[in-house]
Every structure is written in structure tokens, then in C-alpha cells.
Amino acid sequence: MSPSTGALADLQCLPRVLGVHPARGEARGTLLFVVGGVHGNEPAGVRAIRRVFAEIERLGLSVQGRVVGLIGNARALAQGQRYLAEDFNRLWTDERIEALSDAAEPVRDPESLEQIALLEAFQEHLAGKWERVVLLDLHSTSAGGAPFTIISDTLQNRPFAFALPVPVLLGLEERIEGTLLSWFADLGHVAVCLEGGQNELPSTVEHHTAALWLTLVFAGLLRAEDVPGFGALRARLENSARNLPAVVELRYRYGIPAGAQFEMNPGFQNFQPVRRGEVLARIDPGSGVRDVQSPLGGRVLMPRYQALGDDGFFLGREVRPFWLWLSGWLRRSGLAWLPRALPGVHSDPDRHGELVVDGRIARWFTVELLHLFGYRWRSREGRSVRFVRRRDAR
Numbered sequence: 001m002s003p004s005t006g007a008l009a010d011l012q013c014l015p016r017v018l019g020v021h022p023a024r025g026e027a028r029g030t031l032l033f034v035v036g037g038v039h040g041n042e043p044a045g046v047r048a049i050r051r052v053f054a055e056i057e058r059l060g061l062s063v064q065g066r067v068v069g070l071i072g073n074a075r076a077l078a079q080g081q082r083y084l085a086e087d088f089n090r091l092w093t094d095e096r097i098e099a100l101s102d103a104a105e106p107v108r109d110p111e112s113l114e115q116i117a118l119l120e121a122f123q124e125h126l127a128g129k130w131e132r133v134v135l136l137d138l139h140s141t142s143a144g145g146a147p148f149t150i151i152s153d154t155l156q157n158r159p160f161a162f163a164l165p166v167p168v169l170l171g172l173e174e175r176i177e178g179t180l181l182s183w184f185a186d187l188g189h190v191a192v193c194l195e196g197g198q199n200e201l202p203s204t205v206e207h208h209t210a211a212l213w214l215t216l217v218f219a220g221l222l223r224a225e226d227v228p229g230f231g232a233l234r235a236r237l238e239n240s241a242r243n244l245p246a247v248v249e250l251r252y253r254y255g256i257p258a259g260a261q262f263e264m265n266p267g268f269q270n271f272q273p274v275r276r277g278e279v280l281a282r283i284d285p286g287s288g289v290r291d292v293q294s295p296l297g298g299r300v301l302m303p304r305y306q307a308l309g310d311d312g313f314f315l316g317r318e319v320r321p322f323w324l325w326l327s328g329w330l331r332r333s334g335l336a337w338l339p340r341a342l343p344g345v346h347s348d349p350d351r352h353g354e355l356v357v358d359g360r361i362a363r364w365f366t367v368e369l370l371h372l373f374g375y376r377w378r379s380r381e382g383r384s385v386r387f388v389r390r391r392d393a394r
Contacts, residue, residue, distance in 0.1 A: 007200075008080050011043055016117050018046070018069035019053040020125075022062075027128020029065035030219045034136045034212055035118075036069075038089050038180055040076025041306065042199055045138025048208030052216075059228075065221045068125050072118060072180070075110045082308040084110040090176065091115055092183035134160065134190040136215050137181050138208045140199045142305040145270030146241040147207045148248075150193040152185040152376070155328060156393040160192050163218040164211050165234060166241040167271065169195075169301065169316065171250035174377040176311065188391045195270070195302075203240070210236045244271050245299075245318040252295060254312035256304075260285040262312055268303045274315070281312060327372045331392055339373050342366060353389040354378070 018036075036045025049069040056063065071077060073088040088111050100107065100116060107113060126133065148167040151157040161168045173182040184191040194211045197204035210233040216222045217230065224230045248271075256262045261284040274280065274294045280303070281292040294300075296315060303313040340347055344361025348354040355375060357366055360383055367377065375387040 008043075008078065011037075011046065011077050011080075014046070014071055014074060014077075016071055016074060016121055018049050018071060019067075020069075021053065021056055021067050025066065027066070027125075027130055029130070030132045030134060030221060031065060031125060031128070031130040032067040032134045032136065032215065032219055032221060033122065033125070034067065034069050034138065034215075035072050035180070036138045036208070037074065037077040038072030038137060038139065039082045039087075040073050040078070040084075041080055041082045041308075042138075042140040043077060043080075044140050044196055044199070044201075044204040045208050046071055046077065047205050048138060048196075048212055051205070051209055052212045055228075059226075061222060061226055063216075063221050065130075065219070066125065067216060067221055068121070070118065070121055073111065073114045074117075075114060082306065086111050087309065088114060089180055090178040092180045093178045094183075096178070097183075132190065132219075134215070134219055135181070135184045135192070136212065137184075137191070137193040138211075139193055139195050140197055140204050141195055141270060141302050142199055143269055143303045144198040144201070145272070146244055147194060147196045147204075147211075147237065148241070148270065150181060150195065152182055152191065152390055153327075153371075154185060154374070154390045154392050155331060156190050157185065157192060158324070158328075160190050160215065160218065164192075164194065164214055165238040166194075167244050168247045169250065170247065170319065171316075171376075172314075175250055175253040175314065186391060188393065197240075199306075206236060207240060210234070246321070247319040247324065248299060248301070248316040249319045250301070250314050250316045251298060252315040254281075254292065254314070256283070256310045256312045257285050258310075261289075262304065264303045264305055264313065268300050268313075270301050270303075271299045274298065274300050283312075323372070327374070330372050331374050336373065339370055339375065342369065348386070351388075355387045355389075356381075357385045357387060359383045359385060 036049050053069055076083050148169050149161045150169045150172050151161045152173050153170045181191050181193045196207040213227050213233050217224045264281045276297045278294045279291045280294050282289055283292050298315045298317045301314040301316050344358040345355055348356055370387050374390045378386045378388045
């Protein structure tokens with residue numbers, strides 16, 4: 001269901017750049033981009049940015065570094081639609097961006113126009129000698145449940161994700177391509193997504209607001225003592241995610257075939273435990289309705305209760321803290337050569353940082369070992385699988 005006209009009144013004719021603090025100053029310290037409305041039916045992030053920026057101005061807070069508030073897909077946001085022509089959060093690939101810059105004819109489709117405008121806003125502020133660049137990408141889901149962060153598992157992303165006291169989700173970039181989050185992380189920057197809650201709930205705006213204040217402080221742009229009710233903001237996020245695992249890794253994505261009619265069974269929320277074989281949804285690919293069963297036990301994430309999008313649901317499992325510690329140690333240990341010594345694994349001489357794994361030889365825990373060393377699944381090529389190393393900061 002589309003939002004009513006009244007519910008969208010505050011989202012009309014907004015500028016791409018919602019604010020810059022401080023308005024003038026040198027490019028030094030940390031540059032923080034905070035983006036809302038990458039999906040147009042997720043307005044909470046934009047409302048939270050405007051609320052926080054208005055409070056910064058009202059209190060006259062001194063920001064050390066720079067924070068830039070941006071709208072992702074302004075056209076879709078004004079209409080309350082996830083997207084207008086194509087999913088804006090599947091377009092952030094090097095190939096797509098290169099094609100936009102090399103286009104002989106002016107682009108006309110709405111998402112391309114939005115992407116060009118957002119890229120220009122990024123580039124304007126990236127022109128400087130920043131010590132660190134951070135993206136906080138504010139999203140929400142069609143299902144209810146606790147807020148959580150999503151990161152590409154780089155060593156520089158972990159501290160920023162764990163600074164927000166909500167569960168951390170790993171592995172999304174192995175299941176879907178072209179997200180703004182992955183593109184930004186692949187540039188070597190810090191990139192964190194916060195899924196703040198259900199799209200229309202007022203509490204989602206509260207979660208985004210709290211997360212933005214906490215990030216401003218953790219990044220060193222503000223002091224905690226300058227933020228009114230800073231402890232209560234942190235407690236709000238802690239209480240929203242109580243008794244949930246600290247880290248969850250995605251293990252499965254149910255992709256909806258083109259043209260199929262998909263309906264998630266009612267009542268599922270983010271992090272709800274499900275059993276293997278449990279019926280989660282129904283689908284009609286054109287040959288009749290059938291049940292969709294969970295292929296494994298775990299926790300359901302981002303079940304689709306909206307019309308647009310081809311992600312039916314995701315399944316994840318808890319990651320123990322030991323494995324994160326071990327992964328961090330291995331990446332810093334100087335043992336980067338070790339994965340190339342595994343049976344059936346070899347480097348691609350034409351693509352730096354990529355490994356090709358022969359599935360006929362490398363079978364036992366190869367994926368898990370490569371994850372420990374900072375590699376992620378990229379593509380399948382016949383019987384081989386290609387992995388690319390995440391860009392850990394040195």
C-alpha cells in the first residue's frame with residue numbers, strides 16, 4: 001500500500017543535500033556522509049537526519065570534521081515508492097558508474113538521474129585530504145523487529161558497527177550485488193548500514209536519530225557531553241535489541257523469480273527463529289501456488305511484506321565472538337599467502353586480490369577459511385567460484 005499524500009507532505013521538494021556541518025571549513029579529520037531514502041518507501045532516515053541537523057543548529061554545536069546529510073532517491077521518496085524504474089540500491093557497481101560517466105546521450109530514467117546527482121554530491125565533499133571517510137546509510141524494512149547494522153566485514157567497519165548496541169549482520173554483499181554500502185566499502189572507506197525498524201513506525205525514526213548521534217560521537221565529530229540525553233539515546237538502541245545475538249552471518253537468500261507472485265506468511269519479524277522445513281511463504285511462478293520452506297534452521301531476516309523487490313527473505317546464523325577475534329588476528333598476522341596454498345585455490349594473475357576456487361578439489365570448509373582471511377564470495381564460473389579480498393585498512 002502506498003502512503004497517503006498527507007504522510008508524504010514533509011518529503012516533497014527536498015534538496016539533495018539536507019545539510020552540511022560545519023558549513024565552511026578545511027577538509028581535515030573525519031568526513032561523515034549520512035544518507036537516507038535510498039529506497040523511497042523508507043522515509044525514517046531522512047526525517048532523522050533533518051531532526052539531528054536542526055538540533056545541531058539550535059544548540060550551536062561545534063562539529064569537528066564534517067557531516068553531510070544526503071537524500072538517496074529523492075524522486076521515489078517524494079512518491080513513497082521503493083523505486084520508480086529499477087532498484088536504486090542495486091546500481092552501485094563500477095561497471096554501472098563507468099557507463100553513466102561515458103554515456104554518449106543524456107540519461108533519462110529516474111534512478112540514473114538520481115545516481116548521477118548523488119555521485120556529484122559525494123565527489124564535491126571527497127575532494128580533500130580527509131583522515132577518514134565514513135558512510136552511515138539509513139534504511140528500514142517492511143517487517144517489524146529490532147534494528148540492526150549491516151557491514152562488509154572489513155576491520156575498519158567493525159568498530160563503527162559495534163559502537164551501535166544492536167546486532168551486526170555480515171555477508172549481505174555475498175548475496176546481493178550493487179548496494180551503495182558495498183560500493184563505498186570497496187573504495188576503502190568505512191561503511192555501515194542501519195536497518196532501523198519497520199518502514200512506517202515512529203520508533204524507526206527514533207532508532208535512526210539515536211544511531212546518528214552515537215556515530216557523530218564515536219567518529220569524533222561531537223563530544224558525548226555536548227549531546228543532550230546521550231546515555232538515553234544509547235539505552236534506546238540497547239533496549240530495542242535486548243537478548244539478540246551480537247553478530248549474525250547470512251547463510252541464505254530466497255530470490256523471487258521474475259514474474260512470480262510471492263506472499264510471505266504473516267507475522268514474521270527480523271531475527272525470529274525458524275526451523276528447517278518450516279513454511280515461510282507461498283509462491284506462484286505461473287504453474288500453481290506452492291509452499292516455500294526454510295532450507296535451514298536459523299533466524300529470518302528482512303522478510304518481504306511489500307510489493308516491490310526480488311528478495312523474498314534471508315536466513316542467518318549466529319557468529320561466535322571467537323571467530324571474529326581469530327579473523328582479525330589472521331588478517332593482521334602477515335599470513336595472507338596461506339589461502340593460496342590451499343588445495344584447489346589459486347590467484348587470478350589478471351585480477352589483483354582475487355582467488356579462484358576449484359569446487360572439485362576444495363570442498364572442506366574452504367569458504368569459511370577464506371572468510372577468516374577477509375575474502376568474500378563474488379561469482380560462480382562453472383565448477384569454480386571466485387572470491388575477492390575485502391579492503392582492510394592498513
